[in-house]
Each structure stands twice: as structure tokens, then as C-alpha cells.
Amino acid sequence: MSETISDYKLPDSKGYFGNYGGSFVPPELQDVLDEITESYLAIRQDESFIQELAMLNRHFTGRPSPIFHAKNLSEKIGGADIYLKREDLNHTGAHKINHCLGEALLAKKMGKKKLIAETGAGQHGVALATAATIVGLECDIYMGVIDIKKEHPNVIRMKILGANVIPVDRGTQTLKDAVDAAFEAYLEDPVTQLYAIGSVVGPHPFPMMVRDFQKVVGIEAEQQFLEMTGKDPDNLVACVGGGSNAMGLFSAFLEKTDINIYGVEPAGKGFKDGEHAATLSFGKPGTLHGFHSYLLQDEAGEPLPVYSVASGLDYPGVGPQHSLLKDLGRVNYVTANDKEAIDAFFGLSRSDGIIPAIESAHAVAFAAKLAKKEGKGKTILVNLSGRGDKDIDFVIDTYGKEYGL
Amino acid sequence: MLENYISERLKKKDILLMTHIVMGYPNFDDSMAIVEQMVEAGVDLMELQIPFSEPMADGPVILGANQKALDRGARVERCFEFAEEAAARFDIPFLFMTYYNILFKYGVEKFAARMARIGIKGAIVPDLPPEEGKDYLAAMEREGLAPIHIFSPTTTDRRMAFLSSQTRGFVYCMARKGVTGKETSFSSDLGDYLARCRKMTELPLAVGFGVKDRSDVEFLKGKADIAVVGSQTIRLVDEEGIMAAGRFIKKLM
Numbered sequence: 001m002s003e004t005i006s007d008y009k010l011p012d013s014k015g016y017f018g019n020y021g022g023s024f025v026p027p028e029l030q031d032v033l034d035e036i037t038e039s040y041l042a043i044r045q046d047e048s049f050i051q052e053l054a055m056l057n058r059h060f061t062g063r064p065s066p067i068f069h070a071k072n073l074s075e076k077i078g079g080a081d082i083y084l085k086r087e088d089l090n091h092t093g094a095h096k097i098n099h100c101l102g103e104a105l106l107a108k109k110m111g112k113k114k115l116i117a118e119t120g121a122g123q124h125g126v127a128l129a130t131a132a133t134i135v136g137l138e139c140d141i142y143m144g145v146i147d148i149k150k151e152h153p154n155v156i157r158m159k160i161l162g163a164n165v166i167p168v169d170r171g172t173q174t175l176k177d178a179v180d181a182a183f184e185a186y187l188e189d190p191v192t193q194l195y196a197i198g199s200v201v202g203p204h205p206f207p208m209m210v211r212d213f214q215k216v217v218g219i220e221a222e223q224q225f226l227e228m229t230g231k232d233p234d235n236l237v238a239c240v241g242g243g244s245n246a247m248g249l250f251s252a253f254l255e256k257t258d259i260n261i262y263g264v265e266p267a268g269k270g271f272k273d274g275e276h277a278a279t280l281s282f283g284k285p286g287t288l289h290g291f292h293s294y295l296l297q298d299e300a301g302e303p304l305p306v307y308s309v310a311s312g313l314d315y316p317g318v319g320p321q322h323s324l325l326k327d328l329g330r331v332n333y334v335t336a337n338d339k340e341a342i343d344a345f346f347g348l349s350r351s352d353g354i355i356p357a358i359e360s361a362h363a364v365a366f367a368a369k370l371a372k373k374e375g376k377g378k379t380i381l382v383n384l385s386g387r388g389d390k391d392i393d394f395v396i397d398t399y400g401k402e403y404g405l
Numbered sequence: 406m407l408e409n410y411i412s413e414r415l416k417k418k419d420i421l422l423m424t425h426i427v428m429g430y431p432n433f434d435d436s437m438a439i440v441e442q443m444v445e446a447g448v449d450l451m452e453l454q455i456p457f458s459e460p461m462a463d464g465p466v467i468l469g470a471n472q473k474a475l476d477r478g479a480r481v482e483r484c485f486e487f488a489e490e491a492a493a494r495f496d497i498p499f500l501f502m503t504y505y506n507i508l509f510k511y512g513v514e515k516f517a518a519r520m521a522r523i524g525i526k527g528a529i530v531p532d533l534p535p536e537e538g539k540d541y542l543a544a545m546e547r548e549g550l551a552p553i554h555i556f557s558p559t560t561t562d563r564r565m566a567f568l569s570s571q572t573r574g575f576v577y578c579m580a581r582k583g584v585t586g587k588e589t590s591f592s593s594d595l596g597d598y599l600a601r602c603r604k605m606t607e608l609p610l611a612v613g614f615g616v617k618d619r620s621d622v623e624f625l626k627g628k629a630d631i632a633v634v635g636s637q638t639i640r641l642v643d644e645e646g647i648m649a650a651g652r653f654i655k656k657l658m
Contacts, residue, residue: 027534027564170465
């Protein structure tokens, strides 16, 4: 392809990453989004905002998160050296806190009183409730009643943190209806509330904003890796659902074109419709939730059902910047299935004493394959986006026997 | 042209009535029966919604109807067939209401051409602002169709003027913020807002979001040209069956 990444503003003033992104929303919401964009562009240059966010990142979240050379895993595979960017060590246990703090601080500076969001498994909800508390905002989290029953510990966490968990009892009573309910509540009062989107998705400016807040991961990693090894990594690997952790790591390295970058999508149970959530691998361009991007959809444009063992990855869309990076060939989008992810979950736990989130285990699974192919002397940096504490009951109940438990 | 129809009609009535159905809800036969009753009851225009699972401007009532229609297999092709039959049978203008991905996937130009061919007069696509919809606007213009845009109480004067310049037929004014199907207070604030809409466009004004009884319609007389009834008929059909739609419309006029 003749066009390269440096030919693009990411994004342009209308929120486009090439053909993707934009703002496909009803007019009243556009007014609100324009206000958020304008505020964000001003506030992100404000020295007090920059300082405050840096302070929170350092003293509250525990940044910079270390890079760990997973020697045992690397030796077991017998190929390239695998390094892990330890986002699992962040306060609240995943990369999500990075953009939640950014959004919370932005809301505060904009004079908003409340953060509002939906949550499925509760990870985004917990991170947002945490960020709201430290910044001093109220927080309403919408959650389907089925998810509330399933994800009891996270519901309790959010409540202990002082958030209002609002049960959504209509429709599927899961994430999809929680999104609708949160969105409705937001439209009723966009003046005192800010809707905090949980990934690099949604209408402009969210894909840009969430990416900017996550970019700290890539910026740190570049420096740390250089200090550790004297070089850049040869390969980057991250899992992609909506794509926030991947965007965070990748965006610091996009213009270094000799680095190979891999985004790992969930192949679930297989490649049939409804069995996976590998949007970039099998989707076509479409418009959903206010932005244009690759989308898993049927012939008539209806979003398809999606599935992954990792609830943080099962989304039929994907961040618009990923769609551009795919078209440009700058990032290779590959897949790992449920089985491979669970293997990697136990594999990393037992080789290096790190229990990864099932989402992040998809990245580890692909990195292991890549390590074999790349061979000795090469390096792979994986974004270990979250820890697996949240997954242990599910994994034991569902897969324990196979792994001798 | 839709504007001519509306102005002719307004010579005989103080205010026109536009209703809304979700095609395929509760099923296609019932949808047609509801259209028939509404036309007989005297509605002047009708929105036919092509179901989409993520209708971001709609509240729980219409969203639920979308979902159930989809679960029963209502897809765009069948909706076109339904609309073609309705437009042939009934002598009022029909408009499509749907979300952008439906048009995008079908092909915006093909979509507009087929609308024109089967006699649909215009479309409301709430998640497609004019800035994002240049191809759509060009195709609608070419086919002589009316793209309808939406004003809300938070829309600035400048934005209203711009939206108006990109609209044909009439402007759809949301009576309040938020999604469809919630309470609206028909108050003096609404009167002021509609006066502002009137100032910013020469097109007829349709007012939706929360119209549910005769006094609401009465309130709008003189302030707007078209009263839009959406969620309330779906609620009634759910509670009292399809025959309730026609009775309800008759009571509004």
C-alpha cells in the first residue's frame, strides 16, 4: 500500500481516521459532543490537568507499570523472548483505570457532577467508580440484572466505592440493554453528567480521547524497553475487543515501521457467525453506536450476535483507528480462540506466576505462537492488560477439570 | 412534492397528524391492518420504521418493538415490500424512519432509488447528520425525495438554519431532550421553543416526542403544522390490540 500512517491525522478535525470514525448521532447529542470535544482540546493542554493526571497515574494507579521479561515462558517455548507490560498491576487490576481517571478529571474540569456508564462484567464500572471517587464525582453505573447476579463481587465493589448501581431489567437484561438505559439517562441530562465510554469506540471525540489517555502505556513501554534491552521490541502484541489497551500500546510505536504489530481478536468457539467476536478479521465496514468502523453484521446491516469466553472482548464493533490500521496494513489482526486463551491463562500462571485476565490471555496465546515462529534473538512485547482474579471462579467451574483442578 | 401536499392539506385543517409504526411489529399482517386503521381514522402522513437493533434515538417502547420485529425476521427487503404495498393502497405520503447502517449496507443510492420507485416520499435517519450524509443528501435530491432533519430544544439558531437548508418537506422538532416515549410537558417553554423553530425555518414544523392526547394536539395548533404520535400507539396496541390504534387516532382529531 502506498499510503502510510504518517499521511493521516489521527484523527482529523471531524474525528475521522481515514474513512472511519466520525460522529453519527442524533442532533441533540451532537451539541453535547461538540462541547466535550472543545473542552477536551482545551483542557488537555491545561497544565493543572496534565499535572493532576500525572500525579494520579503515579501515586494512585501506581504508574509506571513495570515491564517483565517472562523468561520461564520464553524458555518453555524456546523461541523469541516475551516481555510483558504489566498493566495488570495497576490499581483496580487493569488498563481501564488509565482512561477512567482521564475522563473523570475531564468531567470535573468541565464542571460536571456525575459520571455515567454501563458495565457488563463490571470491570469498566469498578474502574469508573474508583476514578469518580478519587476525583470527587458521583457515579451511576447501569447494569443488567442478569449480569448483576453473575458478577456479584464487582457489584459489591462498586457499591463499596459509593457508586449507584442501577439495575436494568428490560430486554436481554444484559450489557446491550444497560447501554441503552445509560444512554437514555445521559440524554435526559447531558449538562450535569458525562457519559464515560469504556473503550476507543463511540462518536468523536471518544476514540481519540480514550486513546490519548491510554497512550501512557506505550510511551512508558518504549522508554522502559529501551532501558532494559537497548533496543525497540521487534514485535508488539495486544488483545482487541473495542481496542483500548491495544491502542494505548500501539500508538507510541506506529511510525516505527520496522516494528511488527499484532492485534489479537477473540475467535471464541469458531469462525461461524455468532461464535466469535473477531470484528476486523471477519467484519465489513458499517455504522453502529455513533461511529463508522468494521462491524460484524448480517447482509441487511443488522449487528450479529458475538461471543467470546472473555466478556471484555465480545463486541461486534471495534475502535475506528484499528479499522484504518488494518486497511493500511500497519497492524496485523489475528485471532486466538477460547481454548488457546485458557491454555495461555494456565500457562502463564504456571510458568511465571502471573494470572492474566482471560482477555489478556488471548494476547499471550498469540505471542507464544509468534515466539516459536520468530525464533531466538527476537523480542515480543505483550500488553498484559489485566489480571485474572476476576476470572478464577469462572475458569475453575468451566475448565478446572481439564487442568487437573 | 411533500411540501406542496402539506401546505394544501393545511388549507383544510388546523394541524396535520403524522403517525408511526415499526414495520413487522407485532407482525407484517398486523402492521398493515394498523396502517389501514390509521389512514381510515384520518392521519395525514405516516412514518414507517425499518427495525434496527440499536435505535439510538428511541426509548424503551419503540426499541422493544424494533427488537421483537427483528426477532421475527423483519429485515429491510421485506420492509420495502411492505412499504410498496402500503404506498400503493393508501393515498397519503409515507416516510421511512431508520438508522444509517441500514442505508449504508443497502447502498445509499440504491436505497433512495428504490424509495422513489415504490412511492415513499422521504426519510428520517436520526443518526445521520448532514455533515456525514453528503451522498445520502445528493441521492435524495436526485430522486426528488425529502430528507427530514431534526431540531431539539438544545439546537442553536445557527445550527437550525443550517439543518433547515439541508431539509426538504418539513422539519421534525423534538418537543424535549432525550429519547422517544417519555413524558413531555406541553408548556410555555415548548411554545417559546417552537416560536424559535418557526423563525429559523420556512419549512412546516412537525412536533414529536410525547404527544398522547387531544389536549396535546390542541396545544400545538397554531404553533406547529404536524403533530407526531409515536410510542403511544405502540403502547396501546400492546395493551389493547391492534384495533386500539384507529380508535385512539380518531379521538385525537
